[in-house]
Amino acid sequence: MYYRILKAPPGYSSDQSFMLVQYRDLDYASRCGSVKNSLGTEFFGTIEEARHYLPVTARKLPFESEHQFLELWEEES
Numbered sequence: 656m657y658y659r660i661l662k663a664p665p666g667y668s669s670d671q672s673f674m675l676v677q678y679r680d681l682d683y684a685s686r687c688g689s690v691k692n693s694l695g696t697e698f699f700g701t702i703e704e705a706r707h708y709l710p711v712t713a714r715k716l717p718f719e720s721e722h723q724f725l726e727l728w729e730e731e732s
Contacts, residue, residue, distance in 0.1 A: 657681060658690070658713060660705050660726040663698055671698035673725075675705045702726070 657678040663671050674697055679685040689697035690708045699705040702725065710730045718727035 656687075656710075656730040658709055658728040658730070659724055660702060660728075662723040662725060664723070667698065670700040671696075673699040673702050673705045675699065675708055 657680065659676050659678065661674045661676060663674055675690040677687040677690060679687055690705075691697055692699055692704070692708065699708070706726075709728055712731045713728040714731055716727045716729050718724075720726070
């Protein structure tokens with residue numbers, strides 16, 4: 656499973672700045688859904704908060720951020 660930390664689309668408040676999205680593989684069409692925070696929403700105020708919701712077995716992959724995609728992670732099995 657792969658995870659991408661994304662900047663939220665324009666128009667969201669500062670406490671809704673980031674999203675953590677799951678993918679089956681590296682193809683963007685393989686999106687499984689968004690990881691929800693403790694309040695049940697898919698938005699995080701900081702990138703550190705989004706990282707907190709990654710699986711403990713996830714490792715950060717080399718990735719140059721582009722547009723709204725900031726970080727790429729892979730869950731180790």
